[in-house]
Amino acid sequence: MADGEASNWQGTLARLLSQENWPEDLNEIVEKLSNNIPLSLDDGKFLFQYRDLDVIGHLAGIVKHARYGNKVFFNVNVHINQTNICTLACKFCAFRRGRRAEDAYQLEISDYIEDLYNYSNHVDEVHSVGGLHPEWGIEHYTELFRRTREEFPHIHIKALTAVEIKHIAKLSGLSILETLSRLKKSGLASLPGGGAEILDDEVRGIICRGKESSEEYLEIHRTAHYLDIPTNCTMLYGTIETIEHRVMHMIKLRELQDETAGFQCFVPYPFLPDDSRLPEAQLATGTEVLRVIAISRLMLNNIPHIKAYRMNLGDEVSELALQFGADDIDGTVQEESIMHLAGSTAPLDHDKARLAKIVSNSGSIPVQRNTTYTSFVEFNPPIVPKRRSLRMAR
Numbered sequence: 001m002a003d004g005e006a007s008n009w010q011g012t013l014a015r016l017l018s019q020e021n022w023p024e025d026l027n028e029i030v031e032k033l034s035n036n037i038p039l040s041l042d043d044g045k046f047l048f049q050y051r052d053l054d055v056i057g058h059l060a061g062i063v064k065h066a067r068y069g070n071k072v073f074f075n076v077n078v079h080i081n082q083t084n085i086c087t088l089a090c091k092f093c094a095f096r097r098g099r100r101a102e103d104a105y106q107l108e109i110s111d112y113i114e115d116l117y118n119y120s121n122h123v124d125e126v127h128s129v130g131g132l133h134p135e136w137g138i139e140h141y142t143e144l145f146r147r148t149r150e151e152f153p154h155i156h157i158k159a160l161t162a163v164e165i166k167h168i169a170k171l172s173g174l175s176i177l178e179t180l181s182r183l184k185k186s187g188l189a190s191l192p193g194g195g196a197e198i199l200d201d202e203v204r205g206i207i208c209r210g211k212e213s214s215e216e217y218l219e220i221h222r223t224a225h226y227l228d229i230p231t232n233c234t235m236l237y238g239t240i241e242t243i244e245h246r247v248m249h250m251i252k253l254r255e256l257q258d259e260t261a262g263f264q265c266f267v268p269y270p271f272l273p274d275d276s277r278l279p280e281a282q283l284a285t286g287t288e289v290l291r292v293i294a295i296s297r298l299m300l301n302n303i304p305h306i307k308a309y310r311m312n313l314g315d316e317v318s319e320l321a322l323q324f325g326a327d328d329i330d331g332t333v334q335e336e337s338i339m340h341l342a343g344s345t346a347p348l349d350h351d352k353a354r355l356a357k358i359v360s361n362s363g364s365i366p367v368q369r370n371t372t373y374t375s376f377v378e379f380n381p382p383i384v385p386k387r388r389s390l391r392m393a394r
């Protein structure tokens with residue numbers, strides 16, 4: 001059930017949309033959504049400028065509802081960032097350190113395993129991304145994943161962004177195909193999708209010079225999909241991009257998805273400004289965050305899941321995002337450095353019950369999923385005995 005419980009969701013969507021009175025200037029877009037016709041660049045730009053955010057949110061909410069009803073997905077995972085040492089210096093990044101920095105760190109394989117051991121009883125996914133370490137090539141990562149899989153066979157390893165794959169390949173003198181094949185063989189099971197930023201090389205030249213190009217990002221994901229490695233995709237917005245850049249970004253991902261169907265989830269997150277170096281950034285406001293979530297749902301008709309990434313959005317905005325078309329709220333997380341060094345104050349230590357509460361507060365039913373959206377368990381909070389019955393039992 002890669003698509004949640006979506007059987008014939010398009011028929012349901014057409015019916016739900018036909019039951020509402022939409023403003024006349026949205027008729028063309030509603031018509032396209034009803035017939036599963038992808039929205040165009042102009043449609044996307046129109047939605048970004050549309051005066052009534054509530055209507056856009058309602059529209060996206062209906063599309064989400066047609067696919068998944070009242071369900072919202074979460075998983076139980078831990079983030080471990082293996083190193084902050086990085087050979088690049090993306091302008092928006094508050095996480096990376098030079099090798100000699102006082103607070104530079106690298107987790108040796110035994111440290112990583114020990115760290116994961118603390119969570120291994122109650123998580124089913126480890127999410128690991130980090131800097132481009134100057135010496136960690138294919139041997140390091142295949143050994144890391146081999147040991148992780150051996151120690152924790154029940155834990156899905158979701159790790160490495162496209163630029164990390166490119167870096168490992170270059171350091172090891174391998175093609176992307178060979179690098180991903182070897183990583184998969186050692187235990188890597190999916191890619192988290194980070195580092196897409198904005199898929200426009202002019203923007204990338206300013207905010208993350210030296211990173212993989214737009215085409216390289218897409219090609220690395222294409223290769224992963226070819227090898228049956230599912231991936232997520234992301235968008236970092238609120239830096240220097242225009243609305244057109246955002247919509248084109250979504251269209252490029254949608255086109256690759258048409259070709260491979262390998263993306264599971266789209267994760268849009270705004271730039272968090274604290275402590276990093278991009279004074280020219282046009283920071284996204286709270287309503288813009290909700291608009292981006294809603295438009296992602298409307299533009300990306302072939303990517304099943306839209307995630308409210310609470311590590312970046314915070315719990316409160318994530319809860320609202322679930323009413324604006326998002327169907328996933330990521331996981332329990334436990335540890336995380338990248339967003340927190342950039343200014344995130346989202347709590348890290350959520351257990352299942354607290355995550356489920358965010359989902360219930362938004363009016364939805366929390367459903368625990370695995371990483372690949374192939375197993376689902378509706379979350380029912382434990383029943384706490386009432387005080388009165390305890391007294392009676394004495």
Ligand code: SF4
Nearest residue numbers: 086088090093096131
């Ligand atoms: S975003 Fe990634 S690649 Fe860029 S500087 Fe930070 S850690 Fe390095």
